[in-house]
Amino acid sequence: MKEDKHSRWFELEYVPEDYIFSKEDRPQNLDRSVCYSVPVIDLENPKAAIGQSQPVEEILKASEEFGFFQVINHGIPEKTVNDAMSVLKEFFDMQSKDTAGIIPHKKGYIYTSSTDFVKNGVHLWRENIKHPCHPLEECIHLWPDNPIRYQEVIAAYLVEIQKLSSRILEMICEGLELKQGYFKDKSEVQLLSSNFYPPCPDPSLTLGILPHHDPSFITLLYQGGSTGLQVMKDGQWVNVGANPNAFVVNIGNQLEIISNRKLKSIEHRVVTSTHETRLSIATFVNPSPDCIIEPAKHLVNDLEPSLYTASQYKDYVHRNNAFGDYTTAIQNALRSES
Ligand code: OGA
Ligand code: NI
Numbered sequence: 001m002k003e004d005k006h007s008r009w010f011e012l013e014y015v016p017e018d019y020i021f022s023k024e025d026r027p028q029n030l031d032r033s034v035c036y037s038v039p040v041i042d043l044e045n046p047k048a049a050i051g052q053s054q055p056v057e058e059i060l061k062a063s064e065e066f067g068f069f070q071v072i073n074h075g076i077p078e079k080t081v082n083d084a085m086s087v088l089k090e091f092f093d094m095q096s097k098d099t100a101g102i103i104p105h106k107k108g109y110i111y112t113s114s115t116d117f118v119k120n121g122v123h124l125w126r127e128n129i130k131h132p133c134h135p136l137e138e139c140i141h142l143w144p145d146n147p148i149r150y151q152e153v154i155a156a157y158l159v160e161i162q163k164l165s166s167r168i169l170e171m172i173c174e175g176l177e178l179k180q181g182y183f184k185d186k187s188e189v190q191l192l193s194s195n196f197y198p199p200c201p202d203p204s205l206t207l208g209i210l211p212h213h214d215p216s217f218i219t220l221l222y223q224g225g226s227t228g229l230q231v232m233k234d235g236q237w238v239n240v241g242a243n244p245n246a247f248v249v250n251i252g253n254q255l256e257i258i259s260n261r262k263l264k265s266i267e268h269r270v271v272t273s274t275h276e277t278r279l280s281i282a283t284f285v286n287p288s289p290d291c292i293i294e295p296a297k298h299l300v301n302d303l304e305p306s307l308y309t310a311s312q313y314k315d316y317v318h319r320n321n322a323f324g325d326y327t328t329a330i331q332n333a334l335r336s337e338s
Contacts, residue, residue: 044073060175067266108142208270216252
């Protein structure tokens with residue numbers, strides 16, 4: 001490592017031992033070509049305006065087949081997104097060698113750098129900041145105040161995410177033929193988790209995020225124009241195409257439960273790159289804590305019995321340590337219950 005005070009844990013020409021995953025955990029296939037592309041859905045499709053609810057059908061189909069889709073013409077101003085990306089980039093750039101080696105828990109956020117041990121003492125090739133977002137007015141002051149614009153810019157971003165996620169949940173509600181407004185008082189944009197993945201000297205040894213399922217209703221992810229996100233499809237890791245105009249949306253475990261596994265919460269991970277820096281913003285739209293999550297009654301019948309038992313969301317989170325170290329804990333959570 002360069003010894004000036006600005007050098008960071010990732011500025012090395014080799015992968016340190018404690019970042020090397022065991023053979024079984026390493027990414028086997030690093031082909032970054034997009035083989036099946038995750039469906040890209042245009043929310044302003046003109047056919048929708050004349051009463052044909054085409055995005056609804058596309059969203060349902062993608063959620064059944066992939067558990068993932070991308071939305072374009074989503075209505076979130078480009079400036080709001082670019083501002084959020086640049087303020088997060090500044091935040092990560094400000095972290096120095098001095099903050100590596102500890103996990104600062106400031107009142108309302110967690111920042112992890114190279115202390116992020118995830119499996120058998122191995123680190124992920126990333127830095128991460130997480131903080132709660134709901135209710136916005138009560139959380140905003142707990143977030144980083146440096147960069148100085150952080151709170152204002154991220155709050156503006158979250159207001160837009162709230163609107164877009166409500167729209168998407170409404171479409172899912174229509175597609176599943178649930179009661180209108182089913183998710184309205186049940187869903188909250190509860191958590192923001194942003195990841196900074198620096199270039200890595202040898203991506204075959206490391207991972208940005210281990211394979212996991214999200215514990216949310218849905219997750220909205222902005223990944224700029226970068227690659228590295230992979231989803232499991234028919235037993236293979238498939239690359240999600242980079243589209244700076246799109247948000248990636250995925251179905252989380254709670255929606256898989258409500259839909260009685262009609263919609264799929266699919267495993268995903270992030271691989272590293274020798275040349276590309278990846279910055280992502282994941283926002284988790286979750287049930288409110290007291291909400292009871294169980295398969296919707298009309299999706300359960302003699303032929304399709306309920307695959308899950310009812311559980312309050314807060315108990316689910318507690319049982320599965322879902323947002324503690326959810327990247328590892330969640331893998332065991334849902335599937336072992338059903
Ligand atoms: C997550 C996640 C992907 C990314 O935070 O759950 O899957 O690109 N993030 O950071
Ligand atoms: Ni995820």
